[in-house]
Amino acid sequence: MEFGGIVDGLEDKSILITGSTGFLAKLFVEKVLRVQPKVKRLYLLVRASDTKSAEKRLQNEVIEKELFDCLRKKHGKEFHSFITEKICAIPGDIIHENLGIEDIKLRELIWNDINMVIHVAATTNFYVRYDIALNINVIGAKNAMNFAKKCSKLEVFLHVSTAYVTGEKEGLLLEKAFGKGETLKGNMYLDIDAEIKLVERRKKELLQLDNSTMDVEKVAMKELGIERARHFGWPNTYVFTKAMGEMLLGQLRGSLPLVIARPTIITSTWKEPFPGWIEGNRTIDNIIVGYAKGTLPCFVADIESPMDVIPGDMVVNALIAMVVAHSNHQAEFIYHISSSVRNPVKYSILEQCGYRYFSKNPLFGKNGKEISLQKVPVFKKLAIFRIFLFIRYWLPLEMLRLVNAIFCCPFSKKYNELSRKYKFLMLLIDLYIPYCFFKGCFDDFNLERLRMATKKHNDSQIFDFDPKNIDWDEYFYNIHIPGVLKYVCN
Numbered sequence: 001m002e003f004g005g006i007v008d009g010l011e012d013k014s015i016l017i018t019g020s021t022g023f024l025a026k027l028f029v030e031k032v033l034r035v036q037p038k039v040k041r042l043y044l045l046v047r048a049s050d051t052k053s054a055e056k057r058l059q060n061e062v063i064e065k066e067l068f069d070c071l072r073k074k075h076g077k078e079f080h081s082f083i084t085e086k087i088c089a090i091p092g093d094i095i096h097e098n099l100g101i102e103d104i105k106l107r108e109l110i111w112n113d114i115n116m117v118i119h120v121a122a123t124t125n126f127y128v129r130y131d132i133a134l135n136i137n138v139i140g141a142k143n144a145m146n147f148a149k150k151c152s153k154l155e156v157f158l159h160v161s162t163a164y165v166t167g168e169k170e171g172l173l174l175e176k177a178f179g180k181g182e183t184l185k186g187n188m189y190l191d192i193d194a195e196i197k198l199v200e201r202r203k204k205e206l207l208q209l210d211n212s213t214m215d216v217e218k219v220a221m222k223e224l225g226i227e228r229a230r231h232f233g234w235p236n237t238y239v240f241t242k243a244m245g246e247m248l249l250g251q252l253r254g255s256l257p258l259v260i261a262r263p264t265i266i267t268s269t270w271k272e273p274f275p276g277w278i279e280g281n282r283t284i285d286n287i288i289v290g291y292a293k294g295t296l297p298c299f300v301a302d303i304e305s306p307m308d309v310i311p312g313d314m315v316v317n318a319l320i321a322m323v324v325a326h327s328n329h330q331a332e333f334i335y336h337i338s339s340s341v342r343n344p345v346k347y348s349i350l351e352q353c354g355y356r357y358f359s360k361n362p363l364f365g366k367n368g369k370e371i372s373l374q375k376v377p378v379f380k381k382l383a384i385f386r387i388f389l390f391i392r393y394w395l396p397l398e399m400l401r402l403v404n405a406i407f408c409c410p411f412s413k414k415y416n417e418l419s420r421k422y423k424f425l426m427l428l429i430d431l432y433i434p435y436c437f438f439k440g441c442f443d444d445f446n447l448e449r450l451r452m453a454t455k456k457h458n459d460s461q462i463f464d465f466d467p468k469n470i471d472w473d474e475y476f477y478n479i480h481i482p483g484v485l486k487y488v489c490n
Contacts, residue, residue: 005457009324010036014113018094018144019121020044021061023279027316030067030273033086035462043110045090045099054091070273094121094140099147114151116323119144119159126236130225131199133241141245145252155327156257163262163336163442165243167234170439175334175446178247184233192244235434255330259322263315263337268483270311276483288484291354292363294371300379301436306344310337318465321454338442339467353476393422
């Protein structure tokens with residue numbers, strides 16, 4: 001693998017970025033501007049109705065964030081003019097043809113200027129409506145690729161997917177592309193067009209029902225997503241539709257250089273632009289928040305199995321190296337961005353760091369009283385966990401139901417409320433359990449080759465994406481947990 005320096009590879013490049021108001025895209029934008037101020041232009045696609053609205057969202061949700069403080073300090077009074085020169089907010093939406101960019105002159109300007117497309121936009125909700133997931137993760141990917149193919153100077157298209165498109169497979173999981181119609185269950189064939197038509201047909205059927213409401217449609221679409229995902233072997237709608245997006249891109253790319261990046265669980269920044277920055281609630285952060293607030297009754301996982309996490313700044317460093325390395329290479333490249341092979345970290349480390357941290361740094365409730373810290377019971381076997389749920393939640397619910405039946409429903413409102421919560425809890429457990437007992441490790445042979453190639457250049461230290469360099473105990477205790485409390489809980 002031969003290429004020039006990474007920083008030099010970004011000079012005078014114009015880059016289109018989708019999902020620009022999201023966590024990963026912000027990190028990408030900040031890093032590029034910080035290390036290569038001679039980048040030509042960053043076109044940021046923002047979901048908005050017009051340019052003014054797009055610019056306002058960009059300012060409020062991206063530029064004004066603490067994430068950009070290093071750049072603000074570096075450029076001082078010239079910061080605003082630097083941002084204005086380098087960043088262009090584009091109103092649009094990936095679910096529409098031409099990315100929803102209605103201004104013909106603006107479209108032609110982009111088509112004649114873009115060198116790289118970074119497609120980050122996605123819905124990452126495990127229990128999202130199937131129609132919405134198809135629109136964003138599948139049709140959105142298709143629209144982004146079709147738009148990119150019209151760019152006369154395009155050198156590379158990078159698509160951010162997820163390592164968990166592999167489903168619930170065990171053992172060493174290779175950096176392998178999906179074939180057309182490939183599924184995770186036997187010899188079944190996945191027809192993406194048929195899935196889109198199925199959704200349209202089901203929505204028409206729902207409209208004909210007498211009791212049809214928006215809530216009925218919402219639940220039906222969510223359940224359909226889970227049903228179809230599991231029919232083909234995926235555990236949830238999110239990873240199912242991301243796999244479909246990968247398949248479509250592979251079919252549509254033609255001779256265009258395509259890079260598919262598959263990060264695992266992305267956590268707060270390790271070093272850049274400063275440690276601990278994070279936005280949104282990542283998967284494992286629910287555990288930290290619940291632990292801190294004393295609202296986590298228990299935890300279920302094989303705590304001695306790897307918890308594959310990777311800091312956001314390492315992911316971005318890898319993405320930048322990928323687009324430079326594969327510019328004008330007419331092939332498809334798959335990369336896992338993971339830690340489970342090179343530097344695995346167990347769930348037990350998170351549990352221990354959480355207990356140590358909150359023992360020394362207790363939180364206080366709204367009443368000003370210290371939240372008492374207790375060791376959360378950890379269930380290592382799913383069967384025992386289900387018995388716990390049965391005794392703790394299902395039995396009291398049944399008792400409440402019997403009382404309502406005998407005494408003319410004095411607690412019917414309470415029962416309905418608790419029943420809804422119990423069903424939602426069971427749904428969350430059903431969705432997250434596959435990851436708590438995940439037995440796979442993500443091979444990163446391709447990424448290791450890329451790491452080796454970057455070491456030939458003087459800027460390799462600027463783009464560190466080697467998880468071997470992380471001390472996980474120090475990272476969780478001193479960086480990630482404080483970051484979650486600062487940026488997620490507040």
